Every structure is written in structure tokens, then in C-alpha cells.
Amino acid sequence: MLIIKGLKARVEDKQILNGIDLTINPGEVHAIMGPNGSGKSTLAHVLSGRPGYEITGGEVTLDGKDLLSLSPEDRARAGVFLAFQYPVEIPGVNNTYFLKAALNAIRKSKGEEELDAIDFLELVKAKLKPLKMDELMLQRAVNEGFSGGEKKKNEILQMAVLEPKLGILDETDSGLDIDALKVVADGVNALRGKNRSFLVVTHYQRLLDYIVPDQVHVLAGGKIIKTGGKELALELEEKGYGWLTGEKVKA
Amino acid sequence: MSTLTAQEHYLSSFSQLEAKLPGQDAAWLKSLRLQALEQFKQAGFPTDKLESWKYTNLSLNLLKEFFTFEVPASTTVVAAQLKKNGFDTDKAHLVVFVNGKFSKELSSLKPLEKGMTVQNLASVLSNETVKAFIGKIALSQNKAFTALNTAFFTDGLFVQLEAGKVLDAPVHAVYVSTNGSQTTQSHLRNLLVLANDSKVNVIEHYWGENVSAYLTNVVTEVAMATGSTLDHLKIGQEDIKGYHIGSLIAQQEEGSYFASRLFSVGGALTRNDIETTLGKKKAECVLEGLYLAKEGQHVDTRTFIDHLSPNCNSTEVFKGVIDDQAVGVFDGRILVRENAQKTDARQSNKNLLLTKEAKIYSKPQFQIYADDVKCSHGSATGQIDEEALFYLQSRGISRDEAKKVLVYAFAGEMVEKVESGYLKPGLKKLVDSWMEVS
Numbered sequence: 001m002l003i004i005k006g007l008k009a010r011v012e013d014k015q016i017l018n019g020i021d022l023t024i025n026p027g028e029v030h031a032i033m034g035p036n037g038s039g040k041s042t043l044a045h046v047l048s049g050r051p052g053y054e055i056t057g058g059e060v061t062l063d064g065k066d067l068l069s070l071s072p073e074d075r076a077r078a079g080v081f082l083a084f085q086y087p088v089e090i091p092g093v094n095n096t097y098f099l100k101a102a103l104n105a106i107r108k109s110k111g112e113e114e115l116d117a118i119d120f121l122e123l124v125k126a127k128l129k130p131l132k133m134d135e136l137m138l139q140r141a142v143n144e145g146f147s148g149g150e151k152k153k154n155e156i157l158q159m160a161v162l163e164p165k166l167g168i169l170d171e172t173d174s175g176l177d178i179d180a181l182k183v184v185a186d187g188v189n190a191l192r193g194k195n196r197s198f199l200v201v202t203h204y205q206r207l208l209d210y211i212v213p214d215q216v217h218v219l220a221g222g223k224i225i226k227t228g229g230k231e232l233a234l235e236l237e238e239k240g241y242g243w244l245t246g247e248k249v250k251a
Numbered sequence: 252m253s254t255l256t257a258q259e260h261y262l263s264s265f266s267q268l269e270a271k272l273p274g275q276d277a278a279w280l281k282s283l284r285l286q287a288l289e290q291f292k293q294a295g296f297p298t299d300k301l302e303s304w305k306y307t308n309l310s311l312n313l314l315k316e317f318f319t320f321e322v323p324a325s326t327t328v329v330a331a332q333l334k335k336n337g338f339d340t341d342k343a344h345l346v347v348f349v350n351g352k353f354s355k356e357l358s359s360l361k362p363l364e365k366g367m368t369v370q371n372l373a374s375v376l377s378n379e380t381v382k383a384f385i386g387k388i389a390l391s392q393n394k395a396f397t398a399l400n401t402a403f404f405t406d407g408l409f410v411q412l413e414a415g416k417v418l419d420a421p422v423h424a425v426y427v428s429t430n431g432s433q434t435t436q437s438h439l440r441n442l443l444v445l446a447n448d449s450k451v452n453v454i455e456h457y458w459g460e461n462v463s464a465y466l467t468n469v470v471t472e473v474a475m476a477t478g479s480t481l482d483h484l485k486i487g488q489e490d491i492k493g494y495h496i497g498s499l500i501a502q503q504e505e506g507s508y509f510a511s512r513l514f515s516v517g518g519a520l521t522r523n524d525i526e527t528t529l530g531k532k533k534a535e536c537v538l539e540g541l542y543l544a545k546e547g548q549h550v551d552t553r554t555f556i557d558h559l560s561p562n563c564n565s566t567e568v569f570k571g572v573i574d575d576q577a578v579g580v581f582d583g584r585i586l587v588r589e590n591a592q593k594t595d596a597r598q599s600n601k602n603l604l605l606t607k608e609a610k611i612y613s614k615p616q617f618q619i620y621a622d623d624v625k626c627s628h629g630s631a632t633g634q635i636d637e638e639a640l641f642y643l644q645s646r647g648i649s650r651d652e653a654k655k656v657l658v659y660a661f662a663g664e665m666v667e668k669v670e671s672g673y674l675k676p677g678l679k680k681l682v683d684s685w686m687e688v689s
């Protein structure tokens with residue numbers, strides 16, 4: 001499904017990704033862990049096409065399609081979804097309107113019929129429930145004045161509505177209390193399936209108790225320096241990253 | 252090339268036109284016109300040396316055009332077009348002017364109860380009220396375009412409500428300009444007179460379908476007696492050949508409420524002056540506006556609120572979206588005179604620039620001579636939020652569409668503020684279609 005080969009990227013004059021190799025097969029969940037500033041968000045952004053990054057090497061394909069040459073919207077239409085570490089507030093844009101426009105843009109690109117307001121509302125209400133979200137959130141402006149937890153839930157709601165092939169979660173757990181974390185994790189788990197993969201970026205092992213990964217990768221200095229099973233996350237929790245990077249960095 | 256100046260062009264045209272202008276039997280009007288012509292002669296056209304015309308240099312464009320006084324034959328449909336654009340004109344008193352002349356056929360004036368008048372001005376020039384107000388609210392001194400308008404006006408809207416009268420259905424005046432290979436101009440004069448506790452909604456709607464350059468020069472005078480309410484809305488939808496110069500000048504008595512909303516999307520060059528005098532206590536005004544400009548358009552909006560009396564409120568919110576190489580100007584002056592204690596004056600001007608070449612000159616001016624007042628103003632100019640743009644794109648929405656969503660998120664507020672169900676669909680369409688072709 002997702003194949004990353006030798007991916008290098010920089011921002012302005014700073015080289016951040018130094019050759020990343022990663023393959024995620026359909027249905028798999030991979031976790032990326034690593035100290036602050038190791039390039040986790042950069043990787044997530046580069047995959048989703050955020051402007052401002054210069055790709056200095058390597059390639060990325062999704063089901064054989066070259067991702068790096070696509071615009072962000074075309075990546076989304078190809079099935080990439082990024083749950084933002086910091087979801088953006090958009091005053092003046094209604095959440096329902098936004099979600100419907102997004103879903104219909106994606107449906108249209110696949111030659112599917114667009115949903116009308118009634119069908120859409122039915123769909124989105126069904127997706128709200130398991131996330132324990134208030135229907136009133138649909139009437140508010142996108143993320144405006146949402147609490148940290150509400151913003152993260154809103155990201156998962158969008159993912160549930162858009163049903164991507166690849167969900168990239170960038171520190172979706174940060175800022176969540178344990179109850180919200182469980183709700184979010186359940187929301188993600190409900191989306192797991194044999195044709196959907198996830199790249200879960202996290203700083204803490206805690207999330208991985210709920211979203212159990214098939215593989216765990218450690219990113220440091222813009223490179224994957226270790227790969228293992230889910231038990232690697234526990235080991236990192238215990239020992240920090242220092243034993244891998246040779247520096248004194250605590251988790 | 253003739254060496255005539257634009258000013259001379261008008262001065263010399265007057266003697267030929269004078270006899271054809273309406274109001275031949277009203278001596279007061281004939282002398283008012285002559286006086287205005289003299290004032291125009293004195294003042295001359297404004298240059299960019301004047302503070303109030305600093306960012307709008309007419310010598311580069313408007314003054315190069317010697318608009319003819321020809322009245323071209325025209326066929327145009329109005330009601331059907333308005334319906335298509337979202338205005339259900341069956342619900343309004345529709346008053347249509349084509350090239351400065353009232354069109355009875357295109358209008359639909361419903362019967363009104365006693366004490367209410369909705370007419371074309373040219374047909375009521377012998378009316379004492381007209382005589383009492385024309386030229387008394389919008390003064391021609393040092394105002395070239397007002398003076399020209401007074402000298403040359405052919406027609407316009409006249410609305411008069413006697414005490415306590417409330418006209419529920421909106422008055423929708425449409426001013427169509429349409430020409431062929433010749434340039435044209437029209438000078439329109441509107442007069443709205445509201446007696447005590449009367450209430451009305453008036454829409455001035457300017458639109459053009461032109462081949463050659465044209466000028467629409469309009470002056471609207473508004474007299475608001477104690478406790479009266481006017482909801483005024485102006486839609487500027489001139490075409491790209493159009494020059495639009497408009498003044499809306501109001502005088503407010505005690506406890507009156509004046510709402511003026513401007514939606515300006517058209518015209519090569521548009522200048523709107525909106526002024527009100529809060530002349531007696533507890534008068535209130537709300538001035539709002541949205542100006543959208545693209546390509547080479549130039550849109551200049553100037554407001555002046557004169558807080559003359561105590562306990563008056565003014566609220567001003569103007570927003571602009573400037574695209575391509577267009578230029579926007581907002582000049583908002585608020586004068587709080589010594590006597591105007593307990594004034595509450597708020598002003599906000601926000602602009603969104605869609606390109607690096609787009610320009611905005613925003614100039615809030617407060618002159619406060621009273622000490623017990625609340626005044627606030629904010630002026631902000633920004634670009635499209637790139638973070639928000641990426642967020643929308645990352646959900647599958649195209650960049651172009653995402654831009655439109657964000658422009659509407661900014662501009663739509665001004666549409667949402669309009670409560671009238673008659674206007675909302677049309678205004679929304681107006682903004683949408685502006686974005687569609689940009």
C-alpha cells in the first residue's frame with residue numbers, strides 16, 4: 001500500500017528527513033515514535049503535501065501511485081488523511097458545510113454521486129455517536145473555540161466520514177484525558193480494516209495500549225533507527241530514547 | 252483631439268441641455284441648477300491633491316472620458332433578471348430607471364395607503380417637500396459631482412412617508428445603464444423623506460450592460476424625522492465599463508435609526524460617499540459595507556459620521572476583498588463634536604488581499620471633541636490564511652474551491668448581517684458569482 005523509499009526533506013535550509021524507508025501493507029498499523037524534534041510531524045506533513053517542504057530525495061507511492069507529485073487535495077482524493085497535531089480553526093466556515101464539501105469533493109473525484117444535505121446529515125450523525133460528540137458541534141465554525149479534545153475528536157470524525165485508505169495520526173493523543181483518549185482510540189479501531197492502514201505518530205506509549213500497532217519505528221535525527229513489534233513501545237517507555245540515539249533524551 | 256477639458260465639456264453642454272431637463276415649470280429648481288453649475292465651475296473636478304481624493308486620481312481615467320449626453324434606445328428586461336439573481340420582485344415596489352429615465356413599463360408600483368409616496372422624482376418636482384429638501388442635505392459647494400448632479404439630474408427615486416407610516420414591502424429601485432458605441436452618462440437624484448416614526452426599506456440597485464464607457468453619478472438625500480427608521484441598501488453592480496460616483500447623505504433627528512448597507516462589486520471605478528449627521532439626541536446609525544474588487548477595479552468608499560448631539564450611537568463595519576491588481580480605499584471619518592457627550596462610536600474595517608499586487612488604503616479618522624464618549628476602531632488587512640487553505644485541501648477540497656470558501660468565510664458575515672429575507676438570497680448570489688468568475 002504505502003511505500004516510502006529513501007525520503008529526504010528539508011525546510012528552508014534545514015535538512016529534517018534524512019532517508020526514510022517504510023512499507024505499510026494493507027490493514028496494518030504502524031507507529032512512529034521518537035523524541036521531540038526528530039521529524040515525526042515533518043514526515044506526516046510531507047506525506048500529505050503541506051507546502052513549505054522541499055523534497056531532496058526518495059519517493060513515496062500509495063498503491064503504486066506517486067504521491068509526491070500530487071497536490072494535497074489529490075492526495076486526499078487518492079486516500080490519504082492526516083489528522084493534524086494542531087487542527088486549524090477556520091472562523092466563518094460551518095463544520096457541516098466543510099465536511100460535506102470535503103466528502104463530496106472526494107466522491108466526485110471517484111465518479112461517485114454527491115450526497116445531498118439530508119443523506120449527508122444522516123451519515124454524519126451516525127459517525128458522531130461513537131465519538132460521543134455533541135451534534136451542536138456540527139453547527140459551529142470548523143474547530144473554532146473547540147477544546148483540545150474536541151478538536152482531536154473532530155479530526156477522527158472527519159476521518160470516519162472520509163474513509164481514507166491511509167490514516168496518518170499526528171500526536172492525536174496529545175492533550176487528551178484518559179476518557180477522551182479511549183473514545184478516540186475506539187474511533188480509530190472501528191475504522192481498522194483489511195484495506196485501511198494507519199501511520200500513528202506519537203510521543204507516548206500510552207496511545208498504543210489502545211491502538212495496538214503491528215510495527216513500531218523509532219525516528220531520530222530524521223531517520224528510522226529501530227523497528228520492532230508493539231513491545232518496542234513498552235521498552236521505549238521504560239528506557240527513554242537515549243539508549244538508541246546515544247544521547248540523554250527522555251521520553 | 253479637442254483641447255476641451257472635462258470641466259469645459261460639462262459647462263458647455265449645460266446650455267444645450269438645460270431646456271430638456273425636468274422641472275421647467277419650477278423656477279426654484281432652474282435657479283438651483285444654475286447655482287450648482289456655478290459651484291461646479293468654481294470647484295472644478297477634484298484632484299488627488301485633495302485629502303478626500305488622495306488615492307483616487309480621476310485624471311487618469313474618468314476625466315479623459317467625455318461622456319455624451321446621448322440617450323440611446325434600449326431594450327432591457329429587469330424583473331426577470333432580478334428574479335434570476337435571487338430577488339423576488341413580486342414582493343417589492345419595483346421602480347426602474349433606464350439611462351437616467353424612469354421606465355413605467357419596467358416598474359411595478361403597487362397601490363399604497365394614504366400618506367405614503369413612492370414615485371419617480373421627475374414627476375413630483377412641483378411637490379413642496381421636494382423643494383424643501385433637494386439641495387439642502389447634499390450641498391454642492393466644493394463638491395463637483397454633487398454640483399454636477401444638481402445641475403444635470405434627470406430623475407431618481409422619491410419616497411415620502413407621513414408620520415407613523417410603515418411601508419412593509421421594500422422599495423427596490425433599479426438603475427440600469429446600457430449603451431452602444433457611444434459613451435453615456437446619467438445623473439440620478441434620489442430623495443427619501445421620512446416623517447416622525449415612519450419606517451421603510453429602500454434598495455438602490457445599480458447595474459450596467461454596456462459596450463462603451465459610462466458614468467453614473469448619483470446623489471441620495473435622506474431626511475429622517477424623530478423616531479423614523481430607514482433600512483437602506485445599495486448594490487453597486489455596474490459593469491466593467493462603468494464609472495460610479497455616489498453620495499448618500501442623511502440628516503437624522505431625535506431617536507431616528509438609519510442603517511446603510513453597501514454591497515459594491517462592479518465598475519471600473521467606484522466611489523461611494525456615505526454621510527450622516529446625528530443631529531438630535533438618541534439618533535443611531537449603522538453603516539455597513541462590503542466591497543469586492545478584482546482585475547483593474549478601483550473601489551473607494553468614504554464615510555463620515557457627524558456626532559452633533561449627545562447620546563447617539565454609531566456602528567460601522569466595512570469589509571473589503573481585493574484581488575488581482577485591484578485597489579481598495581476605505582476612509583472612515585467620525586467627528587464627535589463638543590456637545591455630543593455620551594457618544595458611542597465604533598468602527599471596524601477589515602480587508603483581505605488575495606494577491607501581492609492588490610492594494611488597500613485604509614484610513615480611520617476619529618476627531619473627538621467631547622470628553623465623555625466611548626469610541627473604538629479597528630483596521631486590519633490580511634491575506635488568505637495558508638494554514639486554513641492547506642487544511643481544507645488536505646480534506647480533498649481543491650485549492651480554488653478552498654480559497655472561495657475562505658473568502659466567503661470572511662465576506663459572508665456582511666451578507667449574514669442583513670436580516671431581510673427579500674435581500675439575503677440575492678446578496679449571497681452576488682458574492683458567490685463574484686467569486687465564481689475571479
Ligand SMILES: Nc1ncnc2c1ncn2[C@@H]1O[C@H](COP(=O)(O)OP(=O)(O)O)[C@@H](O)[C@H]1O
Nearest residue numbers: 011012014016035036037038039040041042043
Ligand atoms: N517550518 C519550519 N521551519 C524551520 N524548522 C522547522 C520547521 N518545521 C519543523 N522544523 C524543525 O524540524 C525539526 C523536526 O520538527 P517536527 O517534524 O515538528 O518534529 P516532531 O514532530 O518529531 O517533534 C525540528 O527541529 C523543528 O524545529
Ligand SMILES: [Mg+2]
Nearest residue numbers: 040041085171
Ligand atoms: Mg510533531
